[in-house]
Amino acid sequence: MSALRQACDIDRVRHARMPERTAVSRAADQLASVPTGARREAEPWEAMLARLDLSAPEDIRPRDMRRLLGDMWVEAGCDHHEQQLLSEAVRRDRMSMDRAILHSYLLRFPLAHYGFDALLWAAQLVARRREWPWRTRGDDFALWDKDAGPNRLATALLDTARPSEVLRAAGLDGDLATGAFVRHAIRAACAVAATRRGADAVTSGERLMALASEVKGAEAIDALLALALLAPWIGTAPPADHQQRITTLLTSRIGDPRLAPARWTALAVELRSEGLDISVEAAFAVLRRWLVQATVREFFAIVAKTTDRRDQWRDRTEFWLGYLKAGHITDAWFAFGSQAEREARRFMKDQTMAFGRLEGSGATSTQSSLLLTIGDLRIAEWSDNGMCRFWNAAKPKAPPMYQRVYYTAVLKTMDAERGYDPLRHAGSTWPSHFARRIYDRTGIAHPLHGHGW
Numbered sequence: 001m002s003a004l005r006q007a008c009d010i011d012r013v014r015h016a017r018m019p020e021r022t023a024v025s026r027a028a029d030q031l032a033s034v035p036t037g038a039r040r041e042a043e044p045w046e047a048m049l050a051r052l053d054l055s056a057p058e059d060i061r062p063r064d065m066r067r068l069l070g071d072m073w074v075e076a077g078c079d080h081h082e083q084q085l086l087s088e089a090v091r092r093d094r095m096s097m098d099r100a101i102l103h104s105y106l107l108r109f110p111l112a113h114y115g116f117d118a119l120l121w122a123a124q125l126v127a128r129r130r131e132w133p134w135r136t137r138g139d140d141f142a143l144w145d146k147d148a149g150p151n152r153l154a155t156a157l158l159d160t161a162r163p164s165e166v167l168r169a170a171g172l173d174g175d176l177a178t179g180a181f182v183r184h185a186i187r188a189a190c191a192v193a194a195t196r197r198g199a200d201a202v203t204s205g206e207r208l209m210a211l212a213s214e215v216k217g218a219e220a221i222d223a224l225l226a227l228a229l230l231a232p233w234i235g236t237a238p239p240a241d242h243q244q245r246i247t248t249l250l251t252s253r254i255g256d257p258r259l260a261p262a263r264w265t266a267l268a269v270e271l272r273s274e275g276l277d278i279s280v281e282a283a284f285a286v287l288r289r290w291l292v293q294a295t296v297r298e299f300f301a302i303v304a305k306t307t308d309r310r311d312q313w314r315d316r317t318e319f320w321l322g323y324l325k326a327g328h329i330t331d332a333w334f335a336f337g338s339q340a341e342r343e344a345r346r347f348m349k350d351q352t353m354a355f356g357r358l359e360g361s362g363a364t365s366t367q368s369s370l371l372l373t374i375g376d377l378r379i380a381e382w383s384d385n386g387m388c389r390f391w392n393a394a395k396p397k398a399p400p401m402y403q404r405v406y407y408t409a410v411l412k413t414m415d416a417e418r419g420y421d422p423l424r425h426a427g428s429t430w431p432s433h434f435a436r437r438i439y440d441r442t443g444i445a446h447p448l449h450g451h452g453w
Contacts (some may be wrong), residue, residue: 375442391421
């Protein structure tokens, strides 16, 4: 740091400020710094470096110096001139240069760069040598402490329902809200939130969701955001409204893990590379479990409001929800006929919920089907009087989950492939017959009907 300190103590006569220039001369300099033909576009980085002598930073115009201060942490070519450039910017003792240094520190926050210590020292110096808001902000939020700063901001963000106001108070709104300092703070907030439980997890989750929706800087931390929102609910359940908000946020930002598994796999790989103690797979499985539960409940609720046989549907609802509540349904997806879909849209609680469509002959447009996986069984339950079909899920002719389109004839096939069974909802004893078939094939007993008979 000696070079920076010496820069501040050099003889004032030798380094006196240049005379004030007229507005015309300043405009001429700005135009001259950009090659002809590129006045309205940013000059390429390489072209700017080619016309500058970085070994003589005192000769670099203010506009170029500000750009160097901002981008030399992420662009190549400065060849260890970073400390000299910082020294010159500090020596000039101009507010615009001081702002450029602080902006660079907060926007780039280049912890891994070999010149970071020089940038940190320069930021500490220029923030404190003026009576301006950055002096107070630095003290209030420990901005110039690379460790305490992001952690203090993280605590403040988790302690408020209005994260944008906290960022404004810290001077980290606007472009700086997308910067690396804020991203480090958000990551720290997510790490804390992931360890919370019960009511504390609800509170921190709500504040993280507010942060994700209000702050642009949250866009780059989807992996940690998902972990922080889901990890507290491994083995337990949040309030229904909180669960719904988390589900809506994550599926809209990242995608439904049943439909976009590659995206969620990539996030899991990203998180495991950070050596986290929390089981990423267990956390992400929470969202999948919620989506399965919501799918089954939504299907039965919708059909109950559109069927003419509500008494019949009540029995089917109670039967399948028994398996759902016991945690035995591991996959669920439903498909509507064209008319059934129009009716369903009127009653669907979550209008963003994904589902498939039934096409082709074999059923009326008012029918719907729910595909379930219990153990190694794939099951297609139908509305109205449709028979329930059972397949060995591993067999080629078992209907796949999560397709956008299903052909009715395939879901109603009478193909005698080994492992296929159709059962009717006949009489009052059908639940026991169904329970027996499922137990024989999977070893899973129904919570009420047991092994059946």
